[in-house]
Amino acid sequence: MAEVPSTKPQRIVILISGRGSNMQSIVEMAKGHSDMEVVAVIANRADSAGLIWAAEQGIATELIEHRDFADRLAFDQALMARIDTYQPDWVVLAGFMRILTDVFVSHYMAKLINIHPSLLPLFPGLDTHQRALSAACTVHGSTVHFVTPELDAGPTIAQSLVPVLQSDNEESLTARVLGMEHTLYPAVVEYLVRGDCFLNEQGEVQWSQPVQRLFAHSALKDFMSN
Ligand code: GRF
Helix, strand or coil: CCCCCCCCCEEEEEEECCCCHHHHHHHHHHHCCCCEEEEEEEECCCCCHHHHHHHHCCCEEEECCHHHCCCHHHHHHHHHHHHHHCCCCEEEECCCCCCCCHHHHHHCCCCEEEEECCCCCCCCCCCHHHHHHHCCCCEEEEEEEECCCCCCCCCEEEEEEEECCCCCCHHHHHHHHHHHHHHHHHHHHHHHHHCCEEECCCCCEEECCCCCCEEECCHHHHHHHC
């Protein structure tokens, strides 16, 4: 009898710095899929609430505090050494508030992704929600992209779109964007694990399946007709 080829679940390591709500959304999604497993969650801050949640889920957790290292490179090298013990297929940045060295980025090129809370290339860097409000944007959102050496500039995989309402302040807009991130990020991780897209040799995102790449907030339709 022919042997059924067994495919090993793809191994995901998630890096966080704080709350970890995006990490949670990926962990919850992965629980329902036999082709992937979140094998570790690593944080760079001792007060990262997400680390406690991940440990409660039975996931391996590690704390590697950047403050313990002399410089950025020393921290990244220690981080890489720990990540590599998990033999990841994917390294997922989920609110990981560190600028990574080129050494780190090159080491995980094509398997390193990030979520950024703006419609890149608009508003790379910090304070994205306040900047979208100050610029009087009518739409805002977030972007999942492959990570390349330039900050927040790697090729886009998918985006989510939310309306910016007249009544919005930074808090309300942040909450709306974050809610959509919890749909967007797990969906992209699924695409990658299934092989629906990948980063090709030319550094572009290549698609092998036509999948949803824009996730619109339910209020957007009402907003457009008003
Ligand atoms: C998210 O808004 C994400 O876009 C940004 O940092 C935030 C992390 O939130 N990179 P959480 O820790 O996942 O709740």
